[in-house]
Amino acid sequence: MGTNNFFRSDLYRIYNIVESSMLVYPKEIIIATLRDFFSHDSYYYFQKDDFGFPNTTDHTGLPLGADMPYGPGSNPSLSTSSPLSTRLFIGENYRWNAIYYPAILVKAGGSKYVPISINREKGSVKYENIIYEDGYGNSTVLQQPKALITSGAWEGQIIIDVLTRSLRSRDELVQLIAILFTDIVFETLVDIGIIVKPINIGSPNETDDRNDKLYRQSLTLDIRTEWRRAIPISTVIDSINFIVDFGTSPETIDPNLTIETQITYEDFLESL
Numbered sequence: 001m002g003t004n005n006f007f008r009s010d011l012y013r014i015y016n017i018v019e020s021s022m023l024v025y026p027k028e029i030i031i032a033t034l035r036d037f038f039s040h041d042s043y044y045y046f047q048k049d050d051f052g053f054p055n056t057t058d059h060t061g062l063p064l065g066a067d068m069p070y071g072p073g074s075n076p077s078l079s080t081s082s083p084l085s086t087r088l089f090i091g092e093n094y095r096w097n098a099i100y101y102p103a104i105l106v107k108a109g110g111s112k113y114v115p116i117s118i119n120r121e122k123g124s125v126k127y128e129n130i131i132y133e134d135g136y137g138n139s140t141v142l143q144q145p146k147a148l149i150t151s152g153a154w155e156g157q158i159i160i161d162v163l164t165r166s167l168r169s170r171d172e173l174v175q176l177i178a179i180l181f182t183d184i185v186f187e188t189l190v191d192i193g194i195i196v197k198p199i200n201i202g203s204p205n206e207t208d209d210r211n212d213k214l215y216r217q218s219l220t221l222d223i224r225t226e227w228r229r230a231i232p233i234s235t236v237i238d239s240i241n242f243i244v245d246f247g248t249s250p251e252t253i254d255p256n257l258t259i260e261t262q263i264t265y266e267d268f269l270e271s272l
Contacts, residue, residue, distance in 0.1 A: 018229065021225040025225070026194050033185055045086065053091070055085055090106075109159050112155055114155050121149060126148075155223070169215075174219060194225055198222060
């Protein structure tokens, strides 16, 4: 699974905010993870349209079995071997009113700032490696300060609501989602900056919906993410001043870059 995280506001660039994954990023990642997971299933099958949204095609006039992942296997009269519609709606809770079931709706809960140090890691420095090479082929790698760092963490919740017309479907979907975030994608989410702590599963309930019953259950993912600012050290003069102030100049010099020579007093006089 891959993801791209773009900032549309200019304020991120103006204030050198390189990471701020409190609300939008975790919610979009959780939705993308659920869609990718259920797109491999043959029963609770998720299919997206050309724009990436759930492909909830109008079934009016379609033959029975048109929504099955393997159409011809369930209805030989179908002329296509691919499903014509998703069998599961997965999306943001407030994007649409859920009129397609089963539905998995995702929304962000509350969040809070959690300092990882009293000074917000102020004084941390990001370095870049610069390779210096002379005409004789001697080279060395020096670290040059690139940016001053401040950072912290967020802790919050992502709430996943499961709504179905069937008790069995509700229980199975809740169980699948729980094991998905408990183990299957845990390490993947850590790699992209989201830690899912223990999952809380709420009690099931049911409500009347028109002439039918709607079965609902919620899962709450306690998550931890980070924010980070990288204020650039833009010029060579700034870098030199930084090294002088912080005392981080190299302690040793690469012997390959040291030129040593000896000359006698007689040779010096002859060279005059």
